[in-house]
Amino acid sequence: MSILKSIQLIRPTMKTTWVAHSGLTRAFTSTPFTKKSASAIPAALKLKSGQIFQGTSFGAETSAFGEAVFTTSLVGYPESMTDPSYTGQLLVFTQPLIGNYGVPGETKDEFGLYKYFESEGIQVRGIIVNDYAAQYSHWTAIESLGKWCKRYNVPAISGVDTRAITHRLRDQGSTLAQLAIGDDALKNDISKLHFPNPNDENLVARVSTKVPLHYNPKGDVKIAVVDCGVKQNILRCLVNKGASVTVLPFDFDFNHISDQFDGLFISNGPGSPTTCTETVKNLRTALDSFDKPIFGICMGNLLLGMAAGMDVYKLPFGNRGHNQPALHVDTKKCYITSQNHGYALDDKVMPKGWRRMFVNANDGSNEGIRHETKPIFSVQFHPEAKGGPRDTEYLFEDFLGHVRSDKLKRSGFQAILEDQPATVSAFS
Amino acid sequence: MYSRIHSKINPRLTTTVLHSSIQSFSRLSTLRPAVRATPKKSVPIGIVRFFSSSSISRSSRDGAAVQVSEEILGEVPLLDVQNVLVVGSGGLSIGQAGEFDYSGSQAIKALRESGVKTILVNPNIATIQTSHSLADSVYFLPVTPEYLIHILERERPDGILLTFGGQTALNCGIQLDRMGVLDRLNIKVLGTPIKTLVTSEDRDLFVKALNEIGIPAAQSTAVESVDEALSAADEIGYPVIVRSAFSLGGLGSGFASNGDELRSLATKSLALTPQLLVEKSMKGWKEVEYEVVRDASNNCITVCNMENFDPLGIHTGESIVVAPSQTLSDEEYHMLRTAAIKIIRHLGVVGECNVQYALNPHSLEYKVIEVNARLSPSKATGYPLAFIAAKIALGHTLPSLQNSVTKTTTACFEPSIDYVVTKIPRWDLAKFQYVDRHIGSSMKSVGEVMAIGRTFEESLQKAIRQVDPSWQGFHGLSEPFNDVDDILTDPTDRRLFAIGQVMLSPDKAVREKYSVDHLHCLTKIDKWFLHKLKNIADVYHQLSDSRGVLSKVPIDLLKKAKKTGFSDIQMAKLLGTNELALRQVRKENNITPFVKRIDTLAAEFPAHTNYLYTSYNASEDDVAFDDKGIMVLGSGVYRIGSSVEFDWCGVSCIRGLRNLGEKTVMVNYNPETVSTDFDECDRLYFEELSFERVMDIAEKESAKGVVVSVGGQLPQNIALRLHDNNINVLGTSPKMIDAAEDRFQFSKILDKIGVDQPTWKELSSVEEAFKFADSVGYPVLVRPSYVLSGAAMNVAYTPQALKENLTMAADVSPLHPVVITKFIQGAKEIDIDAVAHNGKVLVHAVSEHVEDAGVHSGDATLILPSLDIDTQTMDRLKTIADKVAKAFEITGPFNMQIIKQDYNSTPNSNEQEPPALKVIECNMRASRSFPFVSKVLGINFIDIATKALVGKQVPSPVDLMKKTYDYQAIKVPQFSWTRLQGADPFLGVEMASTGEVACFGKDKYEAFWASIQSVQNFHIPPRNSGVLIGGDYVTNIDDYLHIAYTFYNELGHSMFVPTKEDKLILEKANIPCIVLPVAEQTENKRELNRIFKDNDIKCIVHLAKVRAPDQFDKGYICRRAAVDFGIPLLNDSKVARLFVDSCVRHRIDDVVEIPSEVKSWGEFVETKI
Structure with missing residues (x-):
């Protein structure tokens, strides 16, 4: 290709x-x-x-x-x-x-x-x-x-x-x-x-790459990054941990090339998520048609949630800073996270097959969702930090762990799979 | 640790939350019931409301954190404890100062709120934590393993809290654990487990632990002898730093750049500690600290980070520190933050700890210097660290707790600071003879200030003024340094002034020479800080250039100067005008400060507390001013002479005012105090106590009145000016305060009312002084007006000494007259603390000094109630108090010192004559003994004073000295000689102690027995050990022989003396003794140490009355050796006498049962205050 x-x-x-x-x-x-x-x-x-x-x-x-x-x-x-x-x-x-x-x-x-x-x-x-x-x-x-x-x-x-x-x-x-x-x-x-x-404009379209970009081509697993305005450190967190990354324009239909990557990543980005209808549409197809691991950050969380059937709303003034507490719903652990978003997912009623993953411990707003059975999850905060605390950087490892075990499973190495982390770990 | 936690329901906590209204709920720190056994319906509406749609509004946000916590966290298992022993830190000393009063108070509040009964042991009677309104039971007893065991046996608590009593409590805890006491009595250690304490305190274990997780620690080699130290240093390479394990604030630490320096340092340090650590020096690196909190469920946050202005090499307690860090990039900030969290998790801290780093200024290289698994609290953020740490110790998790500043958000967040905080240490080195003024790796400062601003310049200049009100901001000293380069490179406590001297020099060539780059080369201070100082200097020079007609000074320049933190008085001086004129011009042009709030999250959420500061870098106030409350001026920085006692007074006053229904405004800037806890008053201004700032606040708040009499000398000094500027000063008229402060006026009034006083004279020339001294006879006492703790006050035994004293006194306060007084030798001194209303005494307490008159009252050992003063004298003392109260129309607290001269010490008097009572000092304010007398007599003097000040519920007069008491209490001073390298441990009219402790007993011997053991590092000499005793020609021979005789004959010690003269005296009294060649070994400390060790010297008694003329004085060498080698020292004959008499009564070789002094305060004193 x-x-x-x-x-x-x-x-x-x-x-x-x-x-x-x-x-x-x-x-x-x-x-x-x-x-x-x-x-x-x-x-x-x-x-x-x-x-x-x-x-x-x-x-x-x-x-x-x-x-x-x-x-x-x-x-x-x-x-x-x-x-x-x-x-x-x-x-x-x-x-x-x-x-x-x-x-x-x-x-x-x-x-x-x-x-x-x-x-x-x-x-x-x-x-x-x-x-x-x-x-x-x-x-x-x-x-x-x-x-x-x-x-x-x-x-x-x-x-x-x-x-x-x-x-x-x-x-x-x-x-x-x-x-x-x-x-x-x-x-x-x-x-x-x-x-x-500025939110009337399609800001994502402005900042998204126009052409595909490749980083660390020698990585063991291939990650397609949907670029809504991806931060350099997100890419670094992926390539640093051994992945090969291809950055795609936000409206590129990655479903056509799903056989060419092992995992999908939806990036952060500016403005209103409602401008990214194309991306949401593509994600919806992806959720239906393939079962490779998906991970999203910030805008990626909003778009994934929308694709799953959730609504978004504009927060009164957004959460921006390096001190936001995000509570992991399953482990009850609270992490200090870096945030920068003006919109949030309405997680009052979760769509069938989906669960809240993180919740903001201060205002109760959604901080992440995950699929009940598939390795698909996203977070509203920025685990890649830069700037901000690095407490949740382990999520990249979790994602790549899923990607790798998924790849192994496809290759039929069931025995090795046993040793791979199956769920999100509590601490890195 | 976790296995100790039971998931048992805490019924009290649950009920409180469930039945509370929204308002009372918000007072709780827990976000949610500890157990979620409750149907949701019973939770009040408004708390459970939870937004999730676009109809979100502010009001619905308030309950979100509660809801999240309740829904997601569910049941938080709490520790099953009902009674907890809280271990306090004892007397204030250098390295372990007042912060433990406020952190301990917060911890007790937290436990109390959770329904846990607290038993507090702390002999520091002046603290606020030792109050029945906080702890359920208080023991004024030594914080030693021996006494703790007795208390534990008696009280049988199920938990012990060690992390709120500084190093003293931690060390005790480790020892109790080693002795198996905690296991035997089944006592749970709350918070950080003992194992972690041991690891963080033992350098070897600590480095090993960090290496396990790949965190670089400053490399160190543990050594136990000087030779080992030298070979370790050869391996590491010089320069090296030497530290001692288990020390307080870097005691015995230092730098050595060659073998000779290391030999001398290691010798001294090994006398204090069994193990030394030799490490590579990283002088010049940045020093950065993080405050980390962890709960037992492994949630971690960093509450704050701090950066030292002074680079590595200067102990963090000796550094100027800013929060948050200013020169760290995101990469550096979070690299160190991540490491801090990794460390605290690995070590297993439950609660709070502090991680100190050295950071290479040219790369990402860093090393951990130290982790303190104790609470070194920080007021910088408003985050109630101690309170939260105590809750965590009970098993609460961070996300289940509430941020008590916002009351709406969770405690599991990291404060965002939208201001800059500067901390500057306060040294009192000028008070000590022979002390080394260099600052370095061991702590010498006695207190610290914290200033808040919205620019570094503003914050720094405020802080400089807070350290000492005679400083007007960033400047040089009036007497310039000749060796300015030396001070810049090898810093002393006055380095900032050396920078000021060159940056602000009127000589352009000097300024050009000392550029930021050059200063950086000399000082290694980061250029960012130096650039900021340069900004101040630029404005300084612009102001100087505008000197002339005030109305012609550009308004923009005035604005800029205020934004850069200049005070009115500083600007006035530069512009050639006066403070009031400048203030007038400023106000006419609307250049006034704005009031900002500290809210832990940079205004992101509304805050509910009124923790305030002022800034000129603002355009609006955060708060409205409708309270018209009463302002209480705090005591400012802790220093020798003004310490936690005045904080107790301030807090008691505020609490009293609130009880009377008054709104209160506290002004103080000392981060180590309870008065600066935001929940103690309605409004807290973390601000300067200068005339300018107090006026600003009084005007903004339209304050109903100002209390100047509970904060020590600082507020008193501005009382008259406040009064002159139409501020309603409550209580005794400032004109009267002024009259009492001015010795000349004061004496005249005393003459008029027929109250006796030592013969005095106002001095106008040295010749007159000599003439006067000749007429009354030496010794004489030289006293300037407006002094505290005896600055520039001295006894002159000879004309030569008098001449020296006069020059010193004139230096201190040239605006006020200096008075010379006949010094009465061998007399008793008495303290009267009293409260009056409209000139009538309501209550008074008479405390007797153990020492003869001549020892500063702050260094004196006080007995209350005194059984050695006869009724007739008691009545006469009361009459004097009545007369003085009436003459000065006193309303509020006051204190007097009176000399009691018995007839038999006056050669010409006849047998029938009653003792002479002469007033030597009177202050129209609370004194440092107010908490002592209040707690001993069971009546809060400040509470009564507060009622008198506002004229509400004033009680009827009562003569407390007429009552009989079946106990006595003794207050003894706590000195910090070990910290002050070279200083002469000598008692005189200059105050030297840094703290105090007090204990109760059935009589004075029992009370003293407990008190003296409460003094840090004072160990009772065991039977058969050696005692070294010495004196000088003024020493009272009766006392000398009594002490030596008792030690030898009744207590079974071998006696040693430093000189042949001493030997002659003792031999005449048939006390065999051996002369130790102490003075001969002054250069060889190691040999001296050996001599002491070989002879098993466990106590040194040196009774000299005359100050050492030089450092070769044998008395000085003895006293200093005692301090340097950690041997208990007694340096006053009356105290030493009381000591031996107490030993005879109380020293038992094998303690089998609980001694009789082990009783709680409530068992001694019935009324609970």
């Missing part, structure tokens, strides 16, 4: 591609500054709901619109900002001191994956911080956060009360906003602004 032969180690530039091709980009961008002055450039975060927070700019001299969301993570701003799931969003950091350790270089590991970033370039439309560290200090850093933002034409504001902003977002739910820089920042009339909703 041709797609498995087209080995391509470098992922196409997602962010730059969509910015250049987007008709909306023009509308998002105000007149750029031409003259530079030593004094601070004014910046303001304007919420559609009416509040304005004045600060100073430390990123690109361009304004941007997006959905304002907050993350409570303490570390990992380069990871978050390059996470394709944040596409279309203006990211508020509740951690007040940002930029401390600068930004590392675009180094790649032995698999051709970015070592320090989750995709090529910055995915968020803008960042909002309380106190920006103009002077950074770290052995991996090659530039400051501000300089990096400027290179990717991403605006950034500092000196605003991020706790006050978070209160607004918490109380009124996720909010459309403008990060205004320069002259835009000085205009106070919000009513005249048109706030485009």
